Amino acid sequence: MAEPQPRTANWVLATLITMFGAVMLVATVEGGRADSALLFVVLPTLLAAVLALTPGRTPHGRVFVTTTIALLLIAVALHEGAICVLVAAPLVYAVAHGVTALIRWAGRSRRTGLAILPLPLLLLGGFEGVDQDLRIQPDQSSQVTRVVALTPEQVRARLTAGPQPVAVREPVLRLLQAPAPVHVAGAGLTPGDRWMFGYGATSHGSGGHIVTEVSAAAPGRVVFAVVADSTITSRWLRWRAAEVRWHATADGRTAVTVELAYRRRLDPSWYFGPIQDGLLHEGAGHLLDMLDLR
Known part of the structure; x- marks a missing residue:
């Protein structure tokens, strides 16, 4: 059966949605919130809505192609590494194809209101992270425990000596080409002692450094x-x-x-929260390697 042709009203709606999506994308990036759920949820939702309203025999095919192009353009515009885009891609594709399926079902069903009910909820949830007051548990921590064949005194001695750069062993970090320190300076466990971790340039961007300071110490x-x-x-x-x-x-x-406390900057929380927790768990293991505690 041929797909029904959209009416003039459909095209007007599609045009308005496209314009709105473009404005929201520019506003999000210019406002420094390109890491919010708006980019990963709302944008594909609007994109899918537009494509689902346009004529053709394979709406899901058009959604897949256009979403892929959008992801590539985002990677270029935001200077993200290819692996970063791949991490976010499952969420973007799931939202885009889910919305497409709902809209197509609504067009064939008499229960249109019931079919499109999830869309406003999805759009509402997509604004997580646009404002700091619209975030869900952004403060997280990851930890890893390792038992080593050393005495507590020997462990303290290695900690006092400070970390040294070593090759990344964790498969996930190697696969993602995660940034890792390439030069380290500093040592000591006395309050006020500092450790500096220097990073080299990667496909993700330029290097930079992290400076930490001992704020408390006890046996x-x-x-x-x-x-x-x-x-x-x-x-x-x-x-x-x-x-x-x-x-x-x-x-x-x-x-x-080793316990690492951080504030997550990517949303939505239900998707990026577990991902970052897992990656930081592997990162804590790499820190133990740098301290020669294997």
Whole structure:
């Protein structure tokens, strides 16, 4: 059966939606909120709505092609690495094709109101992150515990010596080509001591550095505050603090825990929250490698 041809009203609506989507995209990027859910949810929703209203036999095919083009253009405009776009792509495709399916069902069903009911809710949820007051649990933390064949005194000695750059072992971080320190300066566990992590340029952007300072220290525990952060990772998260704890185990070894506290800058939370938590868990493991605690 041939697809029904859109009426003049459909084209007017599609044009208005396209113009609105373009304005919202420009406003989002210019306002420094290109990391909000508006870009990853609202934009594909509007795009899918427009394409679903245009004539043709394969709406989902048009949505796929156009969404792919949009993702590539976003990668160029925002200078994101290809892997970053791939991480966000499942969410964008799911929203775009889901909205397309709803609109097509609404066009064939007599229950149009019921079919399009999820759309306003989806658009409303898509504004998460546009304003700091419209965020869900942006402050997160990730931790990893590793048991090493060292005494607590030996662990403290290695922590006091400070970290050194090492090759990334974690498969996920290697696959994503995640930025990692290439030169490190500083040592010590006394309050006021500083560690500096320098990053080289990657496909994600220029390097930069992170400066941390020991803010508290006690037997078996040291806390670092973040003094400065000019790295590319600051586009995705803001470091808040880091803590290292260690204690002897019953078998004569030592359990070392690294906890990284940060503020997530990508939304929506239900999608990017678990992703960043997993990546930072791997990052904490890499920090233990840098401290020679393997």
